[in-house]
Amino acid sequence: MGTEDAEAASTSPATSTPTPQNGGGVASVLPIGADGKPLVISRSGYQGFGSFFNEVSVQDMIAVPRDAYVPPSRPFTPPSLERAASLPFGEACRELFMIDFNRWTFINHGAFGGVCRPAHEEANKWREYCEAQPLKFLDRELFPQLVRVMREMADFMGADPRDLVFVPNATTGLNVAIQAAGLRPGDTMYMLNIGYGSVKKMAQAASAAAAGRGAGSDPAAAATAAAAATAAAGATAGTVPAPTPTPHGEAPGGINVVYGEVLFPISGPQAIVDLVAATLPPGTKLAVFDTVTSNTALLLPVAELTALCRSRGVQVLIDGAHALGQVHLDLDAGVCGGGVCGGGGGGDCAENSVNAAGGGAAAAAAAAPAAAVSAAADAMAASLSISSNGAAGANGAANRQPLSVPDYFVTNCHKWLAAPRGTAVMWVRRDRQAAVRPLVVSHGSGAGFTSDFIWDGMRDYAPYLATSSALGLWWALGPDRVRGYMRRLLGQAVELCGSRWGTGLLAPSLDMCGSMALLGLPQDLAEGPEADSADAKYVQDMLHHVYSIEVPIKSIQGHLYVRLSAHIYNTLADYQRLADAVDDLVARERAARAAAKAAGGGEEEEPVKKKCGG
Numbered sequence: 243m244g245t246e247d248a249e250a251a252s253t254s255p256a257t258s259t260p261t262p263q264n265g266g267g268v269a270s271v272l273p274i275g276a277d278g279k280p281l282v283i284s285r286s287g288y289q290g291f292g293s294f295f296n297e298v299s300v301q302d303m304i305a306v307p308r309d310a311y312v313p314p315s316r317p318f319t320p321p322s323l324e325r326a327a328s329l330p331f332g333e334a335c336r337e338l339f340m341i342d343f344n345r346w347t348f349i350n351h352g353a354f355g356g357v358c359r360p361a362h363e364e365a366n367k368w369r370e371y372c373e374a375q376p377l378k379f380l381d382r383e384l385f386p387q388l389v390r391v392m393r394e395m396a397d398f399m400g401a402d403p404r405d406l407v408f409v410p411n412a413t414t415g416l417n418v419a420i421q422a423a424g425l426r427p428g429d430t431m432y433m434l435n436i437g438y439g440s441v442k443k444m445a446q447a448a449s450a451a452a453a454g455r456g457a458g459s460d461p462a463a464a465a466t467a468a469a470a471a472t473a474a475a476g477a478t479a480g481t482v483p484a485p486t487p488t489p490h491g492e493a494p495g496g497i498n499v500v501y502g503e504v505l506f507p508i509s510g511p512q513a514i515v516d517l518v519a520a521t522l523p524p525g526t527k528l529a530v531f532d533t534v535t536s537n538t539a540l541l542l543p544v545a546e547l548t549a550l551c552r553s554r555g556v557q558v559l560i561d562g563a564h565a566l567g568q569v570h571l572d573l574d575a576g577v578c579g580g581g582v583c584g585g586g587g588g589g590d591c592a593e594n595s596v597n598a599a600g601g602g603a604a605a606a607a608a609a610a611p612a613a614a615v616s617a618a619a620d621a622m623a624a625s626l627s628i629s630s631n632g633a634a635g636a637n638g639a640a641n642r643q644p645l646s647v648p649d650y651f652v653t654n655c656h657k658w659l660a661a662p663r664g665t666a667v668m669w670v671r672r673d674r675q676a677a678v679r680p681l682v683v684s685h686g687s688g689a690g691f692t693s694d695f696i697w698d699g700m701r702d703y704a705p706y707l708a709t710s711s712a713l714g715l716w717w718a719l720g721p722d723r724v725r726g727y728m729r730r731l732l733g734q735a736v737e738l739c740g741s742r743w744g745t746g747l748l749a750p751s752l753d754m755c756g757s758m759a760l761l762g763l764p765q766d767l768a769e770g771p772e773a774d775s776a777d778a779k780y781v782q783d784m785l786h787h788v789y790s791i792e793v794p795i796k797s798i799q800g801h802l803y804v805r806l807s808a809h810i811y812n813t814l815a816d817y818q819r820l821a822d823a824v825d826d827l828v829a830r831e832r833a834a835r836a837a838a839k840a841a842g843g844g845e846e847e848e849p850v851k852k853k854c855g856g
């Protein structure tokens with residue numbers, strides 16, 4: 243039933259004609275369908291969750307084959323992308339964003355993104371449309387429209403729409419996936435020390451939950467299993483938790499969390515694979531890896547890591563919070579990050595190809611490199627002489643997929659894709675979906691994966707719907723072209739600032755970066771010989787307040803780094819301003835230190851930081 247038809251039906255009862263139906267009963271036929279066809283109003287009842295006043299459930303809508311699917315049109319004219327498609331990258335693209343570029347030098351897209359104007363405008367249009375007739379929109383139109391956008395997203399990510407759902411943010415998806423892994427007392431969860439901070443907290447929560455669940459189980463057995471996992475991790479793991487209590491704060495009697503410790507410098511992606519191969523405890527239940535790490539901005543070889551873990555029967559959750567937009571995705575082929583064989587940025591091989599023709603063409607253009615990455619990952623798993631028997635789960639289809647296909651993948655839309663805030667996607671491999679439960683249980687619970695997640699109560703669904711315009715913008719600009727610009731600009735920025743400051747990358751090379759990189763800062767910016775987080779905060783605050791530059795500063799192993807982001811609105815002038823500001827700050831610090839030394843006879847230096855009030 244078309245939504246316009248339904249409205250017309252409610253206002254045109256006089257035209258109805260009762261008609262006998264096959265299954266008995268009488269239907270009314272209204273000759274007023276928006277598509278020109280008669281509208282049948284029957285007593286067939288609700289057709290499953292999500293149908294509300296539609297005739298098809300969300301499970302059925304999402305399962306319609308691609309060539310048979312007829313998307314509902316938007317009830318307004320969506321923001322035009324025609325002009326956007328013709329804009330050169332850089333300065334001209336600033337009109338596509340909401341950021342106040344007159345006031346700020348914005349080099350931190352990686353933190354919280356920044357919405358693109360077409361998506362922002364579309365979200366507003368949906369809000370206005372909703373409020374004009376809330377019931378019509380929420381009861382009759384929302385689900386078909388959400389399904390449309392989920393299908394568009396699936397096209398962009400190289401996925402089957404049945405395998406992904408919207409969630410408000412990566413954090414939600416990560417929590418859901420970790421809960422779905424079914425960790426029991428004594429089970430082991432593995433991640434790298436450079437993994438995202440809140441995921442470490444999630445591990446603690448999972449441990450507490452497991453401890454609670456395991457109250458009636460044998461604590462001695464749990465402790466023995468934990469000790470075995472710890473021993474198996476071996477000294478090379480760097481950070482090896484004791485079973486009870488662990489130094490990471492996991493609840494006693496809960497799960498064992500083992501961290502593979504990455505120490506810098508690293509030689510390349512293979513070093514990460516080798517570390518995991520050496521420190522992944524036998525019997526590990528879940529491993530979590532980032533597509534791009536947050537604090538260290540490293541593009542990890544997730545295809546190889548996934549293949550390695552799955553070959554050992556370990557479930558894999560990829561935290562791709564930074565992935566969507568920053569790297570080429572082809573989830574069904576197991577491509578969701580970097581690779582050992584030079585998969586940097588995921589778009590390099592086709593970086594100059596323009597995909598303005600639309601989703602299908604772009605997906606096809608990307609198919610060859612995607613297959614190559616997953617094949618390489620599987621070859622690597624094979625070369626490690628690891629048996630893959632039974633590792634891919636109970637479902638036969640899953641066994642036919644490349645081993646580099648993870649169990650769970652989570653990505654934000656509100657970062658690199660520039661969709662409205664509060665939008666992320668959780669993708670779950672088909673054979674795992676039955677075990678995945680939403681954090682918020684609502685009407686659709688138990689009726690299928692799409693149904694479970696599509697509605698979590700009354701709230702603003704406009705950001706999800708407006709993701710459509712963000713995707714439209716990417717297709718109009720060409721995803722590989724966008725990534726090509728971002729990576730080239732990042733390389734130029736690294737060259738410019740690095741040569742000015744005499745510093746280098748934290749990563750072994752730009753091949754291990756997407757559109758973010760950590761670049762060393764002059765050591766003079768630290769107060770002591772070893773930089774710490776107080777130094778990092780001080781420099782970041784100074785750049786923000788004094789120079790109006792928004793850029794994050796990190797302290798890693800006693801050194802300060804700036805995390806450079808490059809998006810389509812950035813230009814080399816942004817990094818030039820940063821280079822100048824850092825030079826100025828260094829001069830300022832040196833002068834302040836010299837003055838303090840002169841005043842104190844060099845005995846007791848007053849910390850410069852405090853004087854500057856940073």
Ligand SMILES: Cc1ncc(COP(=O)(O)O)c(C=O)c1O
Pocket residue numbers: 352353411412413414438532534535536561563564654
């Ligand atoms: C690697 C990683 N994981 C997870 C998150 C959490 O994302 P969100 O706050 O959107 O849930 C972030 C955020 O920056 C991240 O960088």
